Amino acid sequence: GMNINGMNTTSCMAHIDDYNSNVLIIKPLPGFPVIKDLVCDFTDFFNKYYAVKPYLIEKTPPPGTERLQSVEDRAKIDGLYECILCGCCSSSCPSYWADPDYLGPSALLNAARFVMDTRDEGSDERLDAVNNIHGVWRCHTILNCIHACPKELNPTKAIASLQKEILKRKY
Numbered sequence: 781g782m783n784i785n786g787m788n789t790t791s792c793m794a795h796i797d798d799y800n801s802n803v804l805i806i807k808p809l810p811g812f813p814v815i816k817d818l819v820c821d822f823t824d825f826f827n828k829y830y831a832v833k834p835y836l837i838e839k840t841p842p843p844g845t846e847r848l849q850s851v852e853d854r855a856k857i858d859g860l861y862e863c864i865l866c867g868c869c870s871s872s873c874p875s876y877w878a879d880p881d882y883l884g885p886s887a888l889l890n891a892a893r894f895v896m897d898t899r900d901e902g903s904d905e906r907l908d909a910v911n912n913i914h915g916v917w918r919c920h921t922i923l924n925c926i927h928a929c930p931k932e933l934n935p936t937k938a939i940a941s942l943q944k945e946i947l948k949r950k951y
């Protein structure tokens with residue numbers, strides 16, 4: 781990802797005609813440490829991604845065949861699994877700039893991707909990891925992340941769904 785004329789996007793998917801301008805101002809992703817020129821350091825971004833345990837967690841013994849899903853269950857991760865971890869959303873989020881410990885829209889959308897997966901059995905620990913002031917409760921629904929996402933995903937909605945799952949839990 782990079783910032784072209786004030787908007788974050790993936791430069792490989794950007795079309796010059798869409799900018800409607802003779803002048804293109806290209807900058808590295810805002811809020812990310814710059815290594816050199818347009819190259820940003822994604823270490824912190826990926827550490828936040830790993831913090832939400834972005835993989836299927838199994839607690840019961842695997843079945844003899846694949847873990848099957850119904851068409852309806854599979855549809856529950858539509859709009860979540862497509863994330864390419866480009867960083868455009870987190871880099872556009874004012875809460876992400878303000879709080880260096882905020883997990884950010886990308887990590888939280890990926891947490892939702894596994895929480896909503898009916899094959900996963902690790903929701904409790906994943907929800908524990910995001911149920912704090914640097915997790916889902918830092919989002920102020922400013923919506924920048926949605927406009928920034930080149931895959932047209934909706935991190936705000938994903939964060940709201942995590943908040944709902946947390947509130948549904950019995951303490």
Ligand code: SF4
Nearest residue numbers: 873919920922923925
């Ligand atoms: S909706 Fe939440 S995650 Fe998205 S930009 Fe706003 S504060 Fe950040």
Ligand code: SF4
Nearest residue numbers: 863864866867869929
């Ligand atoms: S949610 Fe969209 S903008 Fe954010 S990292 Fe994934 S693909 Fe990129």
